[in-house]
Amino acid sequence: MSSGAIRPNELWDEFKARRTKLRELWDTRNSRIDAYIPAEVRGTVSEKEAIEGNLALGRQASDYVEEACSFARYFFQKGIPRFQKKVLGLGYGRGYDRFWTEYAIRCGLEPIWIDVSELSCSFAQSEFNQLLRKARKNKVDTGYLTPATMIREAEVEEALMFPENFALNLADVRIWYLCRFLNCLSQEESKKILEIIGRSLSAERDPEKGNIVIVVNAFKDFNPQIDEHPDPPIVHTTHMPRYHSVYAHLRRGSGRNLVARHIVHFRYFNKLVTAMMFMAK
Numbered sequence: 001m002s003s004g005a006i007r008p009n010e011l012w013d014e015f016k017a018r019r020t021k022l023r024e025l026w027d028t029r030n031s032r033i034d035a036y037i038p039a040e041v042r043g044t045v046s047e048k049e050a051i052e053g054n055l056a057l058g059r060q061a062s063d064y065v066e067e068a069c070s071f072a073r074y075f076f077q078k079g080i081p082r083f084q085k086k087v088l089g090l091g092y093g094r095g096y097d098r099f100w101t102e103y104a105i106r107c108g109l110e111p112i113w114i115d116v117s118e119l120s121c122s123f124a125q126s127e128f129n130q131l132l133r134k135a136r137k138n139k140v141d142t143g144y145l146t147p148a149t150m151i152r153e154a155e156v157e158e159a160l161m162f163p164e165n166f167a168l169n170l171a172d173v174r175i176w177y178l179c180r181f182l183n184c185l186s187q188e189e190s191k192k193i194l195e196i197i198g199r200s201l202s203a204e205r206d207p208e209k210g211n212i213v214i215v216v217n218a219f220k221d222f223n224p225q226i227d228e229h230p231d232p233p234i235v236h237t238t239h240m241p242r243y244h245s246v247y248a249h250l251r252r253g254s255g256r257n258l259v260a261r262h263i264v265h266f267r268y269f270n271k272l273v274t275a276m277m278f279m280a281k
């Protein structure tokens, strides 16, 4: 090992410190009803409007994931056991976009959410308890699923770099779902994470070209009028991704050409939020 190399213990300590810091920041933020109001309109909308606006976006994003699940169900029907294939959601937040979780279960896809915030994971825990109870009452086969199998309290870079430590098998992920997540990361973090995710679209992992990476976010390309500025205490939160850089990092991870299908815009307060599905071309 060269003198400049990071030893595993140092890397581990670094991840731990980062996880603790992010957990504190996001627990504080997730505790606020107006947690996800765009900085530019904060203070000008009521709590009720804040919740309604977030729920409306969450419903639209969820419907969008449901379409992808229907496609995946059709595409991967060929004798694959229920819940072998996963939908991996990054960032549960206050659960505004939780609705697709139930639909994924009905389709036989195992939903898993990753969030670094303990509070967020506790919201998810009580939501999924109820959801599973309701599903069983309605005679839906929920297999081995429990809230614990559906939630990973983890920092995403760490979880994707060491998936086996978090009971994750990334080769089984058929749908990735990132709603309002990229803007929580620095550009450097986005790059790393998108490249890892892109591997799911590689010829080796996805020979049939059926895997999907769903990104739902305000993109700079469609919101040129919005100034990006830091929103303390989470400095990166107003970083708006650009379409070409998301494409380029996913493409680099996949090693082949991709296509963004089914591009849909949703109005969200003063912004346009755009949903797209990246797939192998």
Ligand SMILES: C[S@@+](CC[C@H](N)C(=O)[O-])C[C@H]1O[C@@H](n2cnc3c(N)ncnc32)[C@H](O)[C@@H]1O
Pocket: 022, 026, 027, 030, 036, 058, 090, 091, 092, 093, 094, 095, 096, 097, 114, 115, 116, 117, 120, 154, 155, 156, 157, 178, 179, 180, 181, 184, 185
């Ligand atoms: C803006 S919220 C979006 C939640 C939800 N998808 C929505 O649209 O309502 C982002 C969530 O990601 C989590 N998060 C932020 N950075 C993270 C990281 N590096 N690793 C894991 N979770 C993270 C936060 O705790 C927060 O709950």
